[in-house]
Amino acid sequence: MAPQGLLCDYGGTLVEEVGVDLRAGNEWLLSRACYRPAHVTLEHVLARASRVTNEVADRRDDVHLETAWPTLTRLIHDFFGIRFDTPMAELEMGFWKASVQTRPMPGARQALEQCHQWGVPAAVVSNSSFGEAVIRYELGKHGLADHLAFVMVSADYSVRKPNVLLFETAAARLGIQPKGIWFVGDRLDTDVVGAKAAGMTAVWFNPNERYDPSRGADLTVADWDDLMQHVLKPVSSSPRSFGNRPVRGVLVDAGPLVALLDRTDPEHEVCVATLKTTREPLITVWPAFIEAMYLLGRSWLGQKALWSRVETAALALAPLGETDAPRIGDLERVSLARDRRCTGHRDVAITTALQRDHRSHWNDQQRTAHQNPYVPFVAASGPPTPPRL
Numbered sequence: 001m002a003p004q005g006l007l008c009d010y011g012g013t014l015v016e017e018v019g020v021d022l023r024a025g026n027e028w029l030l031s032r033a034c035y036r037p038a039h040v041t042l043e044h045v046l047a048r049a050s051r052v053t054n055e056v057a058d059r060r061d062d063v064h065l066e067t068a069w070p071t072l073t074r075l076i077h078d079f080f081g082i083r084f085d086t087p088m089a090e091l092e093m094g095f096w097k098a099s100v101q102t103r104p105m106p107g108a109r110q111a112l113e114q115c116h117q118w119g120v121p122a123a124v125v126s127n128s129s130f131g132e133a134v135i136r137y138e139l140g141k142h143g144l145a146d147h148l149a150f151v152m153v154s155a156d157y158s159v160r161k162p163n164v165l166l167f168e169t170a171a172a173r174l175g176i177q178p179k180g181i182w183f184v185g186d187r188l189d190t191d192v193v194g195a196k197a198a199g200m201t202a203v204w205f206n207p208n209e210r211y212d213p214s215r216g217a218d219l220t221v222a223d224w225d226d227l228m229q230h231v232l233k234p235v236s237s238s239p240r241s242f243g244n245r246p247v248r249g250v251l252v253d254a255g256p257l258v259a260l261l262d263r264t265d266p267e268h269e270v271c272v273a274t275l276k277t278t279r280e281p282l283i284t285v286w287p288a289f290i291e292a293m294y295l296l297g298r299s300w301l302g303q304k305a306l307w308s309r310v311e312t313a314a315l316a317l318a319p320l321g322e323t324d325a326p327r328i329g330d331l332e333r334v335s336l337a338r339d340r341r342c343t344g345h346r347d348v349a350i351t352t353a354l355q356r357d358h359r360s361h362w363n364d365q366q367r368t369a370h371q372n373p374y375v376p377f378v379a380a381s382g383p384p385t386p387p388r389l
Contacts, residue, residue: 003120003180003181003182003201004120004176004177004180004181005120005121005122005123005171005174005175005176005180005181005182006115006120006121006122006123006181006182006184007122007123007124007125007167007170007171007174007181007182007183007184007195007200008122008123008124008125008183008184008185009124009125009126009161009183009184009185009186009187009191009205010124010125010126010128010135010139010151010153011102011126011128011186012185012186012187012205013105013108013184013185013186013191013205014104014105014108014124014139014144015102015103015104015105015108015138015139015142015144016102016103016104016105017100017101017102018101018102018103019100019101020099020100020101021098021099021101022046022049022099023042023046024098024099025095025096025098025099025100026042026045026046026049026095026099027042027098028094028095028098028099029073029077029091029094029095029098030042030045030082032084032086032091032094033077033082033083033084034083034084034085034086035081035082035083036080036082036083037080037081037082040080040081040082044080045076045077045080045082048076048079048080049076052072052075052076053072056072056075057072057129060127060129060160061160061189061190064159064160064161064162064163065158065159065160066127066128066129066154066155066157066158066159066160067129068129068131068155068156069092069095069129069130069131069155070088070092072129073088073091073092073095089131089133092130092131092134093133093134093137096130096134096137096138100138102138102141102142103142104142104143104144105207105223105224106223106224106225107223107224107225107228108142108144108224109142109143109144110224110228111224111225111227111228112144112146112147112148113146113147114228115147116146116147116281117281117314117316118281118316119249119281119283119316121149121174121175121176122147122148122149123148123149123150123151123152123170123173123174124139124148124150124151124152125152125161125166125167125170125183126151126152126153126154127153127154127160127161127190128153128154128155129154129155130153130155131153131155131156132151132152132153132155132156135151135153136148136151139151149173149174150173150174152166152169152170152173154166157169160190161185161187161190161191161194162189162190162191162193162194162197163194164194164197164198166194167183167194167195167197167198167200168198171198171200178198178199178200179199179200179201181200181201182200182201182202182203183195183198183200183201183202183203184203184205184221184227185203185204185205186204186205186206186207188204188216188217191204191205192204192216192217193216196216196218201218201219202216202217202218202219203217203218203219203220203221203227204217204219204220204221205221205227206220206221206222207222207223209222249281249282249283249316250278250281250282250283251283251284251318252282252283252284252288252315253284253288254284254288254289254291254292254295255267256271257284257288257289257292257306257315258292258295258296258302259271260272260275261296261302261305261306262296262302281316282309282314282315282316283315283316283317283318284315284316284317284318285317285318286317289306289310289317292306293306293307
């Protein structure tokens with residue numbers, strides 16, 4: 001069954017930790033102190049930090065409770081009487097930048113972009129004493145934050161994975177029942193165990209091909225390409241991926257589909273330029289798709305190009321059910337009655353799009369952007385003009 005939503009771990013899944021230089025981080029931190037006793041050296045601070053780590057931070061996994069970075073920092077520096085007048089959030093970010101280096105996991109950015117195109121919301125749930133702003137910053141450095149619904153860190157929620165409370169909260173924020181969510185993570189004891197306990201599909205991200213002694217994971221993948229092939233690819237052809245839940249996207253009528261592919265169309269340049277700035281996935285309905293195929297009928301290359309958009313998931317086809325037919329009929333009757341009073345026109349592709357838009361609660365901002373050529377039915381007051389092929 002294709003996922004309705006995707007939750008990912010951070011370290012070891014989306015990014016790989018290249019190095020951590022705690023000495024450099026603490027040295028930077030001391031340089032920002034507004035007061036430091038003369039006898040306190042960097043070595044004193046490092047020794048205190050090591051003790052706090054051993055007695056507090058290292059025990060977090062035993063009790064599944066989180067200790068946030070500001071709290072740990074106060075345990076270290078307040079002991080020496082070191083004071084800061086810089087906001088703690090700035091100190092936290094600065095410490096991170098001075099001490100942590102990461103690199104993106106191969107294929108992670110492309111996978112998140114593909115999920116976005118398919119209308120599958122994705123988010124991050126991480127065990128970290130650092131706050132959400134820090135983890136989002138690091139993800140953003142590698143282009144991994146653009147399509148995330150949110151970033152959740154244990155520092156902001158007191159509990160750590162595998163505590164089910166964290167998984168339940170993430171599912172609620174995503175707006176999807178746990179059974180429709182796949183959780184991808186590299187740790188069996190936190191990611192897989194927690195996801196299973198919460199009723200999610202547990203995907204073990206296992207780039208080193210380790211053995212799973214518990215056999216607890218629902219699926220094991222070696223990398224993000226493997227994940228896309230075995231987990232996410234069915235989404236592009238599965239009408240269940242839409243269901244009746246809200247889907248964020250741009251609803252496209254036949255006219256813009258043709259204009260995107262036909263360079264002689266008067267709206268071609270406008271549509272192409274708008275596509276480059278559109279971050280939401282493109283979605284259409286079967287009547288509009290068939291109409292576009294008909295209008296491209298004189299050019300097999302044009303029809304092939306349009307079909308390839310569906311095959312590569314660059315364009316999603318929203319499913320229609322039996323319950324949609326009566327409503328589409330009602331819209332058509334209203335449109336015919338309107339035509340008797342004015343010159344307005346609405347074809348069946350547009351009324352179908354309007355019905356699918358109403359049933360799936362498409363994003364209102366996308367539906368009211370009258371200057372967006374991908375939603376011309378909003379502002380259309382006359383019959384569509386066939387393209388010049």
